[in-house]
Structures are given as C-alpha cells and as structure tokens.
Amino acid sequence: MKKWMLALGAPLVLAAQPVSAQKDSAEDAQAMATLMEAFAAEPLTPEEEARLPLAETVVAKMLPPGSMKKVMDSTFGGLMGPFMDMAAAAGPNLVDHIGYEESELEISEEKVKEVAAIVDPNWQERQKREMALMQSAIGEVMEAMEPAMRKGMSEAYAVTFTDAELTDLNAFFSTETGASFASKSYELANDPRVMGAAMSTLPSMMEQFAAIGEQMKVAMADLPARKTFETLSASEKARLVALTGLSEEDLEIGMEVAAETAAEDGPF
Incomplete structure (x- = not known):
C-alpha cells in the first residue's frame, strides 16, 4: 500500500514545487543518471x-x-x-x-x-x-x-x-x-x-601538481591560443550567435570571462 501511495503522492509533491526547483531536480536526476552510467559494472x-x-x-x-x-x-x-x-x-x-x-x-x-x-x-x-x-x-x-x-x-x-x-x-x-x-x-x-x-603527503602532492602544471604548459606550447571575441571572424561570430542564442554583446562578455577564468585557473 505504501508503494502506490508514494507513487501517487510523488507527482503532487513535484507539482507543488516552483518550476525552477523542478528544473533543478530534473538536472540533478540527469546528472545522477550520468554518474551511475559511468560507474555501471558488467553483470x-x-x-x-x-x-x-x-x-x-x-x-x-x-x-x-x-x-x-x-x-x-x-x-x-x-x-x-x-x-x-x-x-x-x-x-x-x-x-x-x-x-x-x-x-x-x-x-x-x-x-x-x-x-x-x-x-x-x-x-x-x-x-x-x-x-x-x-x-x-x-x-x-x-x-x-x-x-x-x-x-x-x-x-x-x-x-x-x-x-x-x-x-x-x-x-x-x-x-x-x-x-x-x-x-x-x-x-x-x-x-x-x-x-x-x-x-x-599533501605538500609534496601540491608540488607535484605544480610541476604537472608547468609540464602542461610545455605540452600545449605549440598549440595556437583559443580565439578571443576580437579574433573571431564576422561569420564565426554570426554562427556562434545562431548556435547559442546569445547576442554579440553577451557573447563578447562571456568570452572575456572565460579567458579571465582560464588565466586564473591555469592549465587545469
């Protein structure tokens, strides 16, 4: 009896939540499903x-x-x-x-x-x-x-x-x-x-991570830097706008933030 009562009650509880909460819940469920899939074992x-x-x-x-x-x-x-x-x-x-x-x-x-x-x-x-x-x-x-x-x-x-x-x-x-x-x-x-x-061992681990960071820079040195908003062509900007639904202004701001974050965070 409890099982079907819970099954009937679940939609009512969900309906009582704000739309944003339902969206967050759905996103959390999707993230959990993805995580479970990643750790799925063979029968x-x-x-x-x-x-x-x-x-x-x-x-x-x-x-x-x-x-x-x-x-x-x-x-x-x-x-x-x-x-x-x-x-x-x-x-x-x-x-x-x-x-x-x-x-x-x-x-x-x-x-x-x-x-x-x-x-x-x-x-x-x-x-x-x-x-x-x-x-x-x-x-x-x-x-x-x-x-x-x-x-x-x-x-x-x-x-x-x-x-x-x-x-x-x-x-x-x-x-x-x-x-x-x-x-x-x-x-x-x-x-x-x-x-x-x-x-x-944390101090030595941190030193090792710092060393990996430097090694990562060397490994990536021959790759061209990511494009900035200024270096995008007009057609590339138009395509990004079409793909994302952002305005050019919002795209520019977002790419500036991404570049600043990458500079602060380093290679990881």
Missing part, C-alpha cells in the same frame, strides 16, 4: 553468481553492521576533529550575517566577531550545534549506505577471487584472529593514523 557471469553467496559470507565478516558509522564517528573524533576545531576557531562567516565577505570590507577578525555577536549573539552555540548535527547526519548517511556497500563488495569479491580463495578467506575469518582482522579491516583502512599519514 555477473553464471560462475561469479555461483560464488556470490560465499563472497557475501566473507564480506559480512569484513563489514559487519555498524562498521561505516563507527568509522565515521572515529574519523570525526580523530582526523576530522582538528579540522572542526580549526573551523570553530576561525570564527563566524560574515556572509551569513550581513551578506559581505571579510575581504570586501577589509575588517579585522575581532570586528567580524563583534558584527556576528550583534546580529546573532548565539553564533558560537549555533556553529557548535551545526557541527554536531553534521557529524550525526553523516553517520546516518554512512549507515544507510552500508547495505549497498556490502552488496558491491560482495560482487567485487565474487568477480576477483576464485572459489578456493574465497573458501580460504572464509576459513581464516572463522578463526579468532581472522575474525578480529576481518571486523577491523575496514576500520583500519580509515584509521586516523593512516588518514593522517596520507594528509602529511
């Missing part, structure tokens, strides 16, 4: 389907109920904790209070806090509750994701491992040590120490 073969029950048994020991929420809670307390503390120490967001960025007004951090205290004397408590709610909400999302993750892992294991390998894994995970390893494997992969070690 399991009969042989893989036959291995699936054993794979599910193995994965159930590796990702027992509550694992993902437990990891998220520990992540917030470990790796995310310092970030949350930094966010709290950074003070209020001026845009939320008066609609202007700090950089636009060029005022000190003390004045920002004073402005926030005038507009919202409870901004600190509000920020604290927002962070607590975020942790709780993400934990619930992770918990809701868990069955799908377990299903995906089971299929991946059925594809990746043979019957003999899955049997050996299940036998190992049935021992005291194996059961301990299995139940902690997902948690260990997301341990704050592991994540912290990964974060420590």
Whole structure:
C-alpha cells in the first residue's frame, strides 16, 4: 500500500514545487543518471553468481553492521576533529550575517566577531550545534549506505577471487584472529593514523601538481591560443550567435570571462 501511495503522492509533491526547483531536480536526476552510467559494472557471469553467496559470507565478516558509522564517528573524533576545531576557531562567516565577505570590507577578525555577536549573539552555540548535527547526519548517511556497500563488495569479491580463495578467506575469518582482522579491516583502512599519514603527503602532492602544471604548459606550447571575441571572424561570430542564442554583446562578455577564468585557473 505504501508503494502506490508514494507513487501517487510523488507527482503532487513535484507539482507543488516552483518550476525552477523542478528544473533543478530534473538536472540533478540527469546528472545522477550520468554518474551511475559511468560507474555501471558488467553483470555477473553464471560462475561469479555461483560464488556470490560465499563472497557475501566473507564480506559480512569484513563489514559487519555498524562498521561505516563507527568509522565515521572515529574519523570525526580523530582526523576530522582538528579540522572542526580549526573551523570553530576561525570564527563566524560574515556572509551569513550581513551578506559581505571579510575581504570586501577589509575588517579585522575581532570586528567580524563583534558584527556576528550583534546580529546573532548565539553564533558560537549555533556553529557548535551545526557541527554536531553534521557529524550525526553523516553517520546516518554512512549507515544507510552500508547495505549497498556490502552488496558491491560482495560482487567485487565474487568477480576477483576464485572459489578456493574465497573458501580460504572464509576459513581464516572463522578463526579468532581472522575474525578480529576481518571486523577491523575496514576500520583500519580509515584509521586516523593512516588518514593522517596520507594528509602529511599533501605538500609534496601540491608540488607535484605544480610541476604537472608547468609540464602542461610545455605540452600545449605549440598549440595556437583559443580565439578571443576580437579574433573571431564576422561569420564565426554570426554562427556562434545562431548556435547559442546569445547576442554579440553577451557573447563578447562571456568570452572575456572565460579567458579571465582560464588565466586564473591555469592549465587545469
């Protein structure tokens, strides 16, 4: 009964939304469909389907109920904790209070806090509750994701491992040590120490990205620059106007913005 009630109610809810909201919803749905298509996997073969029950048994020991929420809670307390503390120490967001960025007004951090205290004397408590709610909400999302993750892992294991390998894994995970390893494997992969070690590599990663940027410039050096509005021929402008529905003035402004953005962003 619930299913057909929801099916009947969905169009009514959609009809009650503003047209712009419906458009955004349709665009979001299309984007999600495209994303799902990009990650679509081949159907399991009969042989893989036959291995699936054993794979599910193995994965159930590796990702027992509550694992993902437990990891998220520990992540917030470990790796995310310092970030949350930094966010709290950074003070209020001026845009939320008066609609202007700090950089636009060029005022000190003390004045920002004073402005926030005038507009919202409870901004600190509000920020604290927002962070607590975020942790709780993400934990619930992770918990809701868990069955799908377990299903995906089971299929991946059925594809990746043979019957003999899955049997050996299940036998190992049935021992005291194996059961301990299995139940902690997902948690260990997301341990704050592991994540912290990964974060420590960020400076070298940024250096590598900077180097890639320079390499990209060299790789593109022999290519002519993109045309600007000024370098377009009259026929090219007319064709772009016809294709886009823009006026020449709007096209010129848009191309100027695109050129400025490209100059600021670099090769990526």
